[in-house]
Structure formats: C-alpha cells, structure tokens
Amino acid sequence: MKYAQLVFTFLLSILAFYLLNTKLGSVPPIGKFLNPAQGIWKNETDETISGDIQIEGLKDQVTIHYDEHLIPHVFAKNDSDLYRAQGYLTAKHRLWQLEFQTHAAAGRLSEIVGEKAIEYDRQERRRGMGFGADNSLDKMKEDPKTLSYLEAYRDGVNSYIKQLAPENYPVEYKLLDYKPELWTTKKTALLLMYMTRLLAGGDSDLEYTNALRLFGKDRFDLLYPDFYDVNDPVIPKETDWSYIDTKITETPQSELPLDSISETMDKPHPNNGSNNWAVSAEKSYSGNPILANDPHLSLNLPSIWFVMQLATPDHNAFGATLPGALGIISGFNTHISWGETNATRDVLDWYKIEFKDETKKRYKFDGEWKNTSVRVEEIKVRNQETITDSVFYTHHGPVSYDENFKGKVGKEGYAMKWIGHIGGNNQRTFLELNKGKNYDDYLNALKHYTAPAQNFVFASTEGDIALWIQGKLPNKWKGQGKFLMDGGKSENDWQSFIPKEFNAHIKNPDRGFVSSANQHPVDQSYPFYVFNDGYETYRNRVINDFLKSKEKITIQDFKDLQNNTYNLKAFELLPYMFANMDISKLNKNEKEVLNQIKSWNFYSDIDQMAPSIWDSWWSKLYTIVWDEYDLEKVALDKPFTYQTIYLLKNYPNDDFMDIVDTPKKETSEDLFLITFKETVKDLQQWKEKNSDYKWKDYKATYLGHVLQALPAFSRFDLPIGGDYNTVNAASKNHGPSWRMIVEMTSPPTAIGIYPGGQSGNPGSKYYDNFVDDWAVGNYINLLFIQDSESAKGIIATQTLNPKQ
Amino acid sequence: MSKNFLNFIITIIVAIILSQFLPWWSVMIAGYVTALFFSLKRVAVFLVPFMAIFLFWVVYAFWLGNSNNFILAKKIAILLPLQGNAYFLLLLTGIVGGLAAGVAALFGKQCSLLVKR
Numbered sequence: 060m061k062y063a064q065l066v067f068t069f070l071l072s073i074l075a076f077y078l079l080n081t082k083l084g085s086v087p088p089i090g091k092f093l094n095p096a097q098g099i100w101k102n103e104t105d106e107t108i109s110g111d112i113q114i115e116g117l118k119d120q121v122t123i124h125y126d127e128h129l130i131p132h133v134f135a136k137n138d139s140d141l142y143r144a145q146g147y148l149t150a151k152h153r154l155w156q157l158e159f160q161t162h163a164a165a166g167r168l169s170e171i172v173g174e175k176a177i178e179y180d181r182q183e184r185r186r187g188m189g190f191g192a193d194n195s196l197d198k199m200k201e202d203p204k205t206l207s208y209l210e211a212y213r214d215g216v217n218s219y220i221k222q223l224a225p226e227n228y229p230v231e232y233k234l235l236d237y238k239p240e241l242w243t244t245k246k247t248a249l250l251l252m253y254m255t256r257l258l259a260g261g262d263s264d265l266e267y268t269n270a271l272r273l274f275g276k277d278r279f280d281l282l283y284p285d286f287y288d289v290n291d292p293v294i295p296k297e298t299d300w301s302y303i304d305t306k307i308t309e310t311p312q313s314e315l316p317l318d319s320i321s322e323t324m325d326k327p328h329p330n331n332g333s334n335n336w337a338v339s340a341e342k343s344y345s346g347n348p349i350l351a352n353d354p355h356l357s358l359n360l361p362s363i364w365f366v367m368q369l370a371t372p373d374h375n376a377f378g379a380t381l382p383g384a385l386g387i388i389s390g391f392n393t394h395i396s397w398g399e400t401n402a403t404r405d406v407l408d409w410y411k412i413e414f415k416d417e418t419k420k421r422y423k424f425d426g427e428w429k430n431t432s433v434r435v436e437e438i439k440v441r442n443q444e445t446i447t448d449s450v451f452y453t454h455h456g457p458v459s460y461d462e463n464f465k466g467k468v469g470k471e472g473y474a475m476k477w478i479g480h481i482g483g484n485n486q487r488t489f490l491e492l493n494k495g496k497n498y499d500d501y502l503n504a505l506k507h508y509t510a511p512a513q514n515f516v517f518a519s520t521e522g523d524i525a526l527w528i529q530g531k532l533p534n535k536w537k538g539q540g541k542f543l544m545d546g547g548k549s550e551n552d553w554q555s556f557i558p559k560e561f562n563a564h565i566k567n568p569d570r571g572f573v574s575s576a577n578q579h580p581v582d583q584s585y586p587f588y589v590f591n592d593g594y595e596t597y598r599n600r601v602i603n604d605f606l607k608s609k610e611k612i613t614i615q616d617f618k619d620l621q622n623n624t625y626n627l628k629a630f631e632l633l634p635y636m637f638a639n640m641d642i643s644k645l646n647k648n649e650k651e652v653l654n655q656i657k658s659w660n661f662y663s664d665i666d667q668m669a670p671s672i673w674d675s676w677w678s679k680l681y682t683i684v685w686d687e688y689d690l691e692k693v694a695l696d697k698p699f700t701y702q703t704i705y706l707l708k709n710y711p712n713d714d715f716m717d718i719v720d721t722p723k724k725e726t727s728e729d730l731f732l733i734t735f736k737e738t739v740k741d742l743q744q745w746k747e748k749n750s751d752y753k754w755k756d757y758k759a760t761y762l763g764h765v766l767q768a769l770p771a772f773s774r775f776d777l778p779i780g781g782d783y784n785t786v787n788a789a790s791k792n793h794g795p796s797w798r799m800i801v802e803m804t805s806p807p808t809a810i811g812i813y814p815g816g817q818s819g820n821p822g823s824k825y826y827d828n829f830v831d832d833w834a835v836g837n838y839i840n841l842l843f844i845q846d847s848e849s850a851k852g853i854i855a856t857q858t859l860n861p862k863q
Numbered sequence: 864m865s866k867n868f869l870n871f872i873i874t875i876i877v878a879i880i881l882s883q884f885l886p887w888w889s890v891m892i893a894g895y896v897t898a899l900f901f902s903l904k905r906v907a908v909f910l911v912p913f914m915a916i917f918l919f920w921v922v923y924a925f926w927l928g929n930s931n932n933f934i935l936a937k938k939i940a941i942l943l944p945l946q947g948n949a950y951f952l953l954l955l956t957g958i959v960g961g962l963a964a965g966v967a968a969l970f971g972k973q974c975s976l977l978v979k980r
Contacts, residue, residue, distance in 0.1 A: 065977060068970040072895075075966040076888060079959060090963055093956040094887035095923035099939055100956070103931040230935065234942075771942035822935030 082236040092233055097226035099233055102822040105129075106151055108855040114218045116211075117143060117861040124853040126842045129817035129825040132368040134847035141371050142208040142385050144859055146215025146242070149365060149382045153819040154219070155229040156361045156765055157382040158239055161246040164188055164253035166438065171235055173441040181448055182324050184436040185464050187457040187480050188256065192248040194482030199248065205487050209244040212385050216242035230821060231766060250383030251486065255479040257356070259511030259530075261326045261592070262407040265318075265473070266696040268543040272317040273693070281706075282698045285591050286583060288705060291600050293402075293514055293528060293575040294563040296582045303561045303586050310536040311550035316411045316543055320473070321692040322465050328357055330783045330793045332595060333400035334621070335516040336574035336602060337524040339567060344613040348518040348803045351617050352389050352398025355788045356796040358762045360773060360827060362815025364389075364797045368844060374494035377809065377843050379797045386489040389799060391809060394496045395519045396801040400575045402512035402528050405590040406478035408539075408553075410455045410546025414470040419451045419461070423547040429454070455546055456480050474546050476553065478531060483509025498523045498566070505529045506559055514575035520803045526573040527564040528580050532557045535588045557587050572606045574599070576786075596701040597627040597784040614810075617800045622836035623786040624663040629673045632704050633659070639711070640731040649739045664780045665755035674757070674782065675741055679734040680707075684727075686719050700784070754780065760789055762814055762830065764821075768792075772821045777814075779834040787836075798838065806845060810838035867911050870901040874915035874964065887963075890916045894964030898971025899978075912968040917961035924956045 079090025092098045108125045119136035121144045126132065131148050135141035149157055162168055166183030168176035199205045220239050232239065271279045290296075333354040343349050356363055364379040369387060378390015389398045414431075415421040421428040431451040438446040451458045453474045461472035484507045491504035501517050505527055508515075512530025517523070533540075533553040544551040563581050565573055578599035581589055605620050606612065637657060645653060652672060659669030684707065685697040698706075706713060711727040718725050718733075725733075742752050750756060755778045764772035781787035781794070788794050799811040814833045818825035832839065842852045874897040881889035894912040903911055928936045928949060936949035945951035 065970075065973040068966075068973045072891065072967050072970040075963055076891060079963055080888065090887045090959055093920075093924075093952075093959050094882075094890075095920050095927055095956065096882040096889075097886060099935060100924045100927040103927045103933070103935045105931075230939075769942065771938040820935075821938050822931060824932075824934060826934075 087234050088236050091236070099230050099822075101226045102230045102233075102820055105823045105825065106818060106820070107857075109857055111858045111860055113862040114143070114147060114215070114859050115862045116214050116218070117859060119861065121859040122847055123148065123857045123859065124844065124847075125855045125857070126852050127854050128366075128828070128839055130366050130368065130842070132370070132842070132844045132853075134370050136371065138371060138373075139207060139211045141369055143211040143215035143218075145367065145369060145380070145385060146212035147219050147859065148215075148367070149380070150216040150219035150242070152817060153361055153365055153382045154223075154239060155231040156819050157216070157242075159231070159765060160253055161249040161383060164249040164256070165192070166436070169438055169440040169446075171237055171441065174443055177438065177440060177446060180438045181436075181446075181464065184438065184448060185450055185457060185459040186256070186260070186324060187450070187459070187475065187477065188249070188252050189436070190434060190452070190457065191255070191477070191479045191482065192245055192252045194480060195251060195485070196245050196248040198482040199244075199484045199486055202484055202487060205484055205490065206244070208385055208490060209247055209486070212247065213242050213244050229819060235766075247383055247385070247486065250381065252479060254381065255511045257327050257331055257511075258401045258513075259404070259406050259478060261329075262405065262409070263696040264407075264409045264540065264543055265320050265323055266694050267541055268315070268317060269319055269693050269695055271315075271542055272319070282702065283591070284702065285589075286579065287591075287594075287596055287701050289596065289600070289701075290579050290582055291603050292579045292581050293526065293599075294565050294581050294585075295568065295570070296584070298563075298565065298581075298584075300584060300586055305534070305558055305561055305586075307587055308534050308536040308539070308554045310538070311548075313545055313548055313551060316545055318411060318543055320460065320465065320467075320694055323694045324459065324465070328793060329593065330788065330790060331356055331401060332403070332577035332788070334574075334576045334598060334602060334786060334788075335398045335400045335514065335526075336572060336606065336620075337516050337518040337526070338606065338612045339524050339571040340522045342571035342606075342610075342612055343802075344611045345802065345804070347520070348522060348524050349612065349614065349617060349800065350391075350396045350398060350516060350518040350524070350803070351621060351798075351800045352400070352516065353621055353795040353798040354389065354399065355794055358760070358792050358794055358796065358814055359765050360762045360815055360821075361765065361819040362796065362813050364813050364815070365817065366811065366813070366841075368842075369493065370844075370847070375806075375843075375845070376493040377841060378799065379811070379813070384489065385486055386493040388489055389797060391801045391807045392493060392495065393806045394521075395492070395501060395517065396803060396807060396809075397492050397501065398516050398799065399513040400516075401577055402514050402530060402580060403577050403592050403594060404512045404530065404532055404580075405535075405540050405592045406510060406512065406530070406532065408476045409543045410453075410474045410476060410551065411543055412453055412455075412458055412472045412474045412546045414472065416470065419458070419472070422453055424454070425547070425549050431458070453546065455552070473543065478510040478512075478533075481509060481531065483507070483531065485509055497521055498525060501525070502527070514580075516573060516575065518801070518803050520805045520807070522803075523567060524573055525564065525566040526575060528562050529559075530562075532562065532587075535590070537588045538590075539588065541590055561587070570607065572612075574602050574606060576602055591699075593699055595784075598786050598788065601625055601627055601786050614800060614802060618836065618838065620786060621795070621798050621800070622780075624780040626661045626663045626670070626673070626782065626785055628700065628704070628784045629659075629663075629677075630661045632677075632707070633661075633673065635708050636731045639728045640735065641728065644732060645736075648743070649736060652739045652742065653735070662780070663754060663782050663785055665753065665778050667754050668752055670754040670780075670782065671752040671757035672738060672742065674754075675738045676734055679737055680730060683718060683730055683734055684715060687715060758782070758791055760794070760834075761792055762827070763792055774827055774830055777830065777834040795833075798833070800838070806843055809841040809843065811841050812838045866901060866903060867907055870897055870903055870911045871915045873897045873901060874912045874968075875919050878916060878919055878964070890920075890960050890964045891967035894966075894968035895971035895974075898968040899975045902972060902975050908972045909965040909969055913961035913965035915961075916964035917957035920960035921953050921957040924953055928953070
C-alpha cells in the first residue's frame with residue numbers, strides 16, 4: 060500500500076512536470092511561461108538604455124543617445140563599428156521579429172509553428188527564395204566593403220544574442236517555446252529577398268494565359284490594356300526620349316502555349332505601394348527643397364520599420380531602417396534625402412518546360428536536351444519528421460510547378476524566371492546613399508540596385524530634386540511575359556536588360572516637383588516595353604493635382620497631402636451611378652441611404668457614413684461584374700479597378716455585365732441597382748449588430764501582430780480615414796507604414812511617424828506609443844543630433860566599449 | 864515554531880535560492896526537498912508548500928508587473944484568456960507554481976516515509 064502511494068505520487072509529479080513544461084497545442088508551457096523568475100513576468104519591462112556595455116570586435120567606443128521616443132542616435136568612429144552597433148541595437152529592440160521575418164523568407168516557419176506552416180514553407184522554397192538569397196550573397200561578397208559591413212552587423216546581432224539569458228528572451232520565444240539562433244550574412248540576403256518578394260514577387264502570367272484562352276485576344280486587350288485612357292505617369296508625358304539609342308527587343312514568331320493551371324502560389328498584397336514626392340527650392344515656401352515618403356505595407360506590430368540615427372565623423376544619416384538590412388532605407392543625411400515607392404514592373408515570367416522523362420534530369424531547349432540541376436529543400440517541422448522537396452532548376456530558374464506542386468502529372472512543368480533570383484548588391488545602394496553628398500553620389504549609389512525596382516525620390520541641400528526608376532529591368536519585346544511562354548526556345552528568353560542610363564528618370568523639372576505613387580512609370584512614347592502590372596491610377600492624380608495647384612508648398616501642405624482622404628475613385632464612378640440607376644425602384648429606406656451618399660464630399664473621413672456605403676457598394680459591384688471569373692479549377696485574376704469602372708461607364712451593355720446565374724441579361728445600370736439594394740440591406744444588418752456605420756467603425760483599421768495577428772499583441776479600431784485608393788492609403792490592415800517629411804535646410808529638418816513603436820516588446824510602453832498619433836495624422840520631430848556631445852532631447856545614453 | 868510554519872518558510876527560501884540558477888521546476892525541487900526533511904501531516908503536506916510557492920510567485924510577479932503598470936500582464940491575460948485581467952493572471956501564476964510544489968511535496972513525503980521505514 061505504501062509503495063502504491065509512492066508510485067502514485069511519483070507519477071503525479073512527473074505528470075505535473077510534463078503538463079507545465081510542454082507546449083500543448085497553442086497553449087505555451089504554462090509553468091515555464093508564468094514562472095516569475097524566467098517566464099513572461101521578466102518581460103514586464105523596458106529595454107535598458109543606459110550604462111556601459113562591452114562588445115567583442117568593436118574597434119572604438121560607440122555612443123548611443125536615446126531620445127524620448129526610444130530612437131537610438133548612434134555615434135561611432137568608423138563604419139564597421141557603426142554597422143556592428145546597428146546589428147546589436149536592432150537585436151536588442153527587435154530580436155524576435157528580426158529572426159522571424161528571415162525564417163518566413165527562407166520558408167522555415169514549420170520549425171517554429173509546426174505542420175500548419177508546411178504548405179507555406181514549400182511555396183517559399185519553390186519560389187526559390189533561398190536560391191535568390193544565395194545568389195545575392197555571392198554578389199555582395201564581390202565587394203569586400205559590403206561584405207565586411209555585413210559581417211560587422213552579423214557580429215553585432217550575435218553579440219546581443221550570446222549574452223542573452225533565456226529569462227530575457229522576447230516574449231514570443233517564450234510563447235512558442237523556442238530559442239533564437241545566431242545571425243548570418245545570408246539572413247541579411249534573405250531579408251532583402253523578403254522585400255523583393257513583397258514588392259516584385261507578383262505576376263499574373265498564368266492567370267492571363269487562362270483569360271486569353273477563355274476570352275480571346277480582343278476581349279483580353281479590352282480587359283487588360285497596357286495603358287488606361289488616363290495616365291499621369293511618374294516621368295511626365297512631355298519627356299524627350301530621343302537620347303535613347305538602344306532598341307527594343309524584336310518580337311519572335313513563336314506561338315504561346317495556352318495551358319491551364321488550377322491554382323497558383325500566394326501573391327504579395329495587391330495594395331503594397333507607396334507615395335513619394337519632392338518639391339524644388341523655387342516651389343518650396345522656404346527656398347529649401349522638401350521631400351516626402353510614405354510606404355504602404357501590411358500594418359503589423361512590431362512595425363516593419365525601426366528608426367535610427369547612424370553617424371560617424373564621415374557621415375550622419377537618419378531615418379527608417381529595416382531590421383536585418385544595413386543603413387537607413389528611407390531617410391536623409393546632412394546633405395541629401397531619399398525615399399522609395401514601388402516601381403511595379405513585370406520582372407517575373409513563367410516558361411513551360413518539357414522534360415525528357417519522369418526523372419526530370421533533362422529538358423528540351425532549342426531542339427536539344429539540356430541538363431537540369433536539383434536543389435533538395437529540407438523543411439524541418441517541429442515535433443515531426445523533416446520533409447524533403449526536390450526542386451528542379453532550369454536555366455530560367457526553378458521549375459516551381461510540377462506534379463509535386465500544384466502542377467500536372469507528366470513530363471511538364473512551369474519554370475520561373477525572376478529578377479529576385481539573379482542576385483544583386485542592393486545593400487550597397489543604401490550604404491552609399493547613407494553617405495551621399497549630392498546628386499552624383501545618389502546616381503552612383505543607384506547603379507548597384509537590382510530589385511525590387513523602386514522609384515527613388517531625391518532632394519539635396521544643394522537644391523536638386525530628382526526621381527529615378529531604378530532596378531535591373533529586362534528589355535522585353537512588346538507583350539513579352541504577359542503570358543506563359545515556351546521555355547524550350549531561346550528566342551523567348553530575356554534577351555538583355557535596359558541599360559541603367561536609359562531607365563526613366565527626371566531631374567529638376569520645370570513643374571517644380573517630382574512624384575510617384577505606383578502609377579505607370581511612363582507614357583507610350585518611352586521606347587521600351589512597360590507592361591501594366593496593376594498600376595495605381597488615383598493617388599498619383601490627386602498628388603500631382605495638389606502639387607500643381609499650389610504656387611508655394613509648405614510643410615503643412617505636405618502633412619495635409621500625406622493625410623489626404625479624397626476618394627477620386629468614388630468621384631469618378633458615383634455620379635455616373637446616380638444618373639443611370641433606376642431610382643424609382645428604391646423604397647423609402649433605400650432612398651434615405653442614397654441621399655446619404657449623394658451628399659458626400661468624397662472625403663473618406665472617419666466620422667462619415669458615405670465612405671462605408673461606397674465601400675460596400677463598390678465591393679459588391681466589382682464582385683458581380685466579374686462573376687464570369689468564378690470558375691473552379693481555373694486560376695484567374697480579375698481586371699483592375701480602373702478598367703472595371705471604365706467598362707461600367709463605357710460598355711454598359713457588355714456581356715460581362717450580365718449575371719451568369721440569372722435568365723435575364725443585365726446591364727451595368729441593373730448592377731448598380733441590385734448591388735445598391737444589397738448594400739442597404741447589409742448596412743442595416745451591420746447597424747443592428749454594431750452602431751452607426753461610420754467609416755472608422757465600419758473599416759476598423761487594425762495593426763496585427765506579426766504572429767498571426769494575435770489579438771493580445773495587436774491594436775484594433777484605429778480612427779484613421781482613407782481607403783486603399785486615397786493618398787492616405789489606410790485600409791483595414793494595410794496602409795502608410797512610415798510617413799516622413801524632410802526639409803533640406805542645412806542640416807535637414809524632418810518629421811516622421813509610423814504605426815508602432817521602437818520596442819518589439821509587447822510589455823514596453825514603447826511597443827505601440829506612436830499608433831494614436833499616426834492614426835490622427837500627427838508627426839514627431841526627428842531629433843537630428845549634429846554633435847555627439849550634445850545632451851539636448853536625450854533621455855539616456857549607453858556606451859558600447861571594445862571588449863578587452 | 865510549528866512544523867507547518869517551518870516548512871512554509873524553508874520551502875520559500877529553498878525556492879528563492881534555486882530559482883537563481885534553475886528553471887521553473889526549481890519550485891518542484893523546493894517542495895520535494897522540504898517535504899523530505901520537514902514532514903507534515905494530511906492535507907498540510909500539499910497545502911503548505913502550495914501556499915508557500917503561491918505566495919512566492921504571486922509576490923514576485925506582482926513586484927515585476929507593478930513596476931511596469933502590468934502592461935504585458937494585461938495582454939497575456941487576453942492571450943490565455945483571462946479577460947485581460949492582470950490579477951487573474953497573478954492568481955493563475957500562483958496556482959501553477961503552488962500546484963507544482965504541492966505535488967512534488969506529496970512525492971517527497973512518500974520518499975521520507977520510505978527512508979524512515
């Protein structure tokens with residue numbers, strides 16, 4: 060009996076240990092997790108920002124001043140120490156995110172979250188993310204300076220990780236019960252690939268091939284034109300291109316394979332984009348050029364941006380950094396300022412591959428059999444066996460789709476040709492911009508830049524403003540890469556790249572400003588082929604009209620423009636709908652709602668109801684117009700917004716306006732009425748469940764934690780206006796991820812804000828302290844410290860010393 | 864001094880010392896070891912170490928959280944889910960630590976009986 064109790068209590072102890080020490084489903088190991096000595100209670104604190112710290116490998120002392128926003132102002136004696144300190148500080152404030160993003164890029168999330176990420180991981184492997192990162196790292200290694208800074212950054216991150224006791228791991232590690240691993244130079248390459256995927260990883264080639272097959276060429280061209288009937292391009296229409304002496308690639312006479320595929324890989328968020336602009340000295344209220352940038356990305360916590368000042372005796376830069384990459388990405392230094400918007404070019408194409416046999420060892424190319432290579436992807440899965448996936452590579456790139464991945468059984472596959480695989484030293488561009496002094500330095504910095512192609516806006520204290528569309532861009536024949544191509548013929552390959560000096564650009568234009576908002580880069584007169592890859596058509600016109608309308612531009616104008624919620628899209632469609640809808644068929648309630656939206660001033664402001672009516676109405680209308688696209692087992696991309704509205708207004712009786720499921724043949728006027736009635740019904744229901752459908756409540760913008768938007772670490776119901784087509788492009792979970800305005804005084808004066816906070820720790824008051832100001836359009840003054848001895852605006856100072 | 868009180872104090876002291884260099888299960892060791900040397904009777908075998916570690920963890924956690932306005936505790940209390948109430952999280956913390964120590968103490972008591980026999 061006694062022994063039975065002994066055994067029983069022993070087993071009970073073991074069970075208690077097991078249950079409290081093990082992650083069970085999504086429940087963290089609760090004993091470990093709640094233990095005050097090492098668990099999450101240890102994260103109830105801000106990061107230490109004072110004192111002396113010893114760091115291995117530093118050459119000299121580095122001083123870090125923190126201002127009231129927890130922005131570190133780093134003063135190093137040399138570049139190597141500077142980037143070592145950047146790595147150290149990024150890890151200190153953003154370690155979990157820093158690592159998680161590169162795991163996501165590499166397709167390694169299954170290691171952390173288990174089997175539910177296997178499909179995601181496979182997809183990233185099939186996309187060739189690791190392959191591209193390897194190639195980029197090779198390119199970066201060709202430049203000894205870039206390499207030495209990458210290594211300094213790596214060692215800085217690792218100095219932080221190595222001294223970190225488990226009790227001080229960021230809370231996400233404790234929640235998911237795993238450990239940080241050491242940083243590598245490849246992880247920087249992976250982070251840059253992550254950005255390339257985000258901004259240049261989209262295409263519709265296979266979907267368009269299906270659309271071409273289903274609808275025919277004439278219909279296709281109507282649905283997906285290369286140019287819309289309006290175009291206010293990044294580089295103004297009047298630009299003279301006669302200096303370009305390189306010819307566009309000639310169109311070969313080959314046939315398109317009209318294949319079908321039922322499912323394609325995830326695409327980047329369609330709203331990923333940005334605004335930037337700069338006004339000249341003459342147009343500026345003060346005689347100093349002014350520059351602005353606001354990149355639009357998914358709204359997450361911790362923010363994708365981390366703001367820093369990075370100074371050595373040689374250069375002094377300030378702005379937004381990307382955890383994992385070196386230097387300032389969007390910012391300014393003593394002499395120049397710069398910012399990016401996505402240039403959205405078609406740099407991803409698909410080629411149909413014919414293998415010789417099932418072994419996939421050879422594929423047909425110009426009548427011969429060419430060898431493939433194979434990359435064996437090992438996907439480690441938490442608590443499970445490792446999965447291997449063999450991806451075959453042709454000279455185009457990885458055969459992403461084959462019988463093992465969304466493709467067809469047999470000897471065929473689809474190979475991906477992507478600028479992201481080519482490799483490039485994109486890091487060097489930013490390192491050089493950080494120390495640039497003038498327009499020529501800016502030009503030299505850009506020449507290393509490969510992808511994702513960006514509209515780099517520029518302003519200098521010397522008074523220059525400019526904008527270059529920079530990236531390595533294939534010189535395509537007219538129409539190349541719109542559809543799947545035959546990968547067995549060399550004539551279908553990318554033949555050459557547009558020489559850098561012929562990339563579209565503009566410097567000090569007469570109109571006194573430069574701007575970009577992801578619209579068409581050029582008009583038809585540009586000699587090279589530019590395919591409409593989903594160009595924005597609203598923000599750009601609002602921005603340009605605003606800048607043209609004012610003689611002199613002030614900082615307040617810049618703020619107003621960044622926070623502008625004027626809904627040009629609604630303005631271009633609603634009056635037509637009001638005029639062409641059969642209003643006699645509306646009941647009293649519906650008429651009331653109609654009057655509500657009829658009296659709208661077209662600003663998507665938070666306290667108005669009309670933007671909610673518009674949002675619901677438009678999304679229903681768009682869905683019903685393209686009901687022909689709801690086919691099973693065929694991947695299709697619906698036409699873009701602008702063209703949809705164009706068709707509604709100019710082709711009201713087109714076959715696409717018909718609703719397939721009804722016997723009647725509808726016109727666009729019918730659709731307006733049907734969708735309006737549905738909208739009223741939906742809004743009534745919404746109102747009963749919630750409150751008035753004010754835009755703020757109806758849109759309910761939120762910042763989701765990077766880990767599946769864990770509600771506990773996210774922020775909800777932010778009072779911000781706008782939608783995805785307004786200059787203030789804040790939609791539900793996407794929008795201005797960093798807003799910056801820089802006046803080129805000497806030294807520059809700048810303001811900025813981003814939705815988040817400097818600390819990655821949900822237990823810190825600096826985790827989300829910018830959010831409320833960001834939502835209402837406030838900015839913080841960016842304290843550009845000139846003298847490292849200055850104490851003005853500093854709340855604490857930390858010194859990094861070389862380890863003896 | 865009553866045996867219960869002695870056990871209570873010793874459990875806390877051992878737990879505090881071990882927590883400096885051992886993971887969370889140091890409280891199980893504290894409960895176990897104390898039960899070996901300061902044998903209690905009946906329900907006290909479990910309850911005294913339970914109360915000891917409950918108190919230790921709650922006070923320690925309160926001290927850490929209070930200095931930071933319980934910013935994180937409130938969020939963890941949404942995650943777990945405890946209605947975003949930091950006090951519920953404190954309570955849970957104490958119960959978890961107390962349970963672990965109490966269960967280990969039951970085993971310790973049985974081991975001490977074994978030695979005596």
